[in-house]
Amino acid sequence: MRARTLLSITAAAGAAGIGYATLVERNWFALRRYDIPLLPAGAAPVRILHISDAHLTPGRRRLQSWIRALDELDPHLVVNTGDSIAHHQAVPYFLEALGPLLSRPGVFVFGSNDIHSPRPKNPARYLWRSSSGDHACHAPDLPWEELRDGMTYAGWLDLNNHHGKIVAGGVDIALAGVHDSHMGRDRYEDVAGPANPQADLRIGVMHSPEPRVLDRFAADGYELLLAGHTHGGQLCLPGFGTLVTNCGIDRERAKGLHRYPADGRAWLHVSAGLGTSPWAPARFACRPEATLLTLVPR
Numbered sequence: 001m002r003a004r005t006l007l008s009i010t011a012a013a014g015a016a017g018i019g020y021a022t023l024v025e026r027n028w029f030a031l032r033r034y035d036i037p038l039l040p041a042g043a044a045p046v047r048i049l050h051i052s053d054a055h056l057t058p059g060r061r062r063l064q065s066w067i068r069a070l071d072e073l074d075p076h077l078v079v080n081t082g083d084s085i086a087h088h089q090a091v092p093y094f095l096e097a098l099g100p101l102l103s104r105p106g107v108f109v110f111g112s113n114d115i116h117s118p119r120p121k122n123p124a125r126y127l128w129r130s131s132s133g134d135h136a137c138h139a140p141d142l143p144w145e146e147l148r149d150g151m152t153y154a155g156w157l158d159l160n161n162h163h164g165k166i167v168a169g170g171v172d173i174a175l176a177g178v179h180d181s182h183m184g185r186d187r188y189e190d191v192a193g194p195a196n197p198q199a200d201l202r203i204g205v206m207h208s209p210e211p212r213v214l215d216r217f218a219a220d221g222y223e224l225l226l227a228g229h230t231h232g233g234q235l236c237l238p239g240f241g242t243l244v245t246n247c248g249i250d251r252e253r254a255k256g257l258h259r260y261p262a263d264g265r266a267w268l269h270v271s272a273g274l275g276t277s278p279w280a281p282a283r284f285a286c287r288p289e290a291t292l293l294t295l296v297p298r
Ligand SMILES: [Fe+2]
Pocket: 053, 055, 083, 111, 113, 229, 230, 231, 273
């Protein structure tokens, strides 16, 4: 085969891949489901809807409709692990997308992208470095207070370096969360200490699944740890999976449900997230997702 023909085929395959990743897979939303044996014997199942990393902009109508339709799953609790917005005017669109979900019990933490607007950057740089520190010389400029107030006004618990408790599906749940460790806003000492032993279930919530934070939640007795941030790697290799996690978690636990630590008793669910930065609008071999976690008796 002539070099010119080979070059043409390679260029055509590259263009097709980019078209697929930006136009098809980025909008090919998936619902993942897991059953987790965490409830006392005889308890009725409890459904937790885990959403994360919507990075919503006003123009993403398909994503907004898909989020809104998640209410049909009839979750007892909604957990939002942050990076919800990516535009100065996105808050009303995000709250509208949550729609009926806001009348259900819910909790949230923030990610760095709820605070700082997205900036153009080379997406390939994630292959050799993390985005931690990217916001250090970039003042907070997104309306995170409006986002916080919209969710708390609806009754959702703000778990950014806070404790809380909630009754969902008839189950008493003790919760603790931290603000984003990826940008150094986590203050675990504000929530540190043994998780409430009187509760039926203990959940730790964070944006970035950083091992130093996960270790502390697990040591304090939190049995279910929920995080986002990784986007599952966002651009993955079929047959190999995640290339980078953009934080300290290992590639194997960049998305999905796993034990934490690997031989421990806690469960860690990392959401691959619903969106992308507007400056890196592509997903490959890593569909955007929400997850329905159904807690069942041990
Ligand atoms: Fe994100």
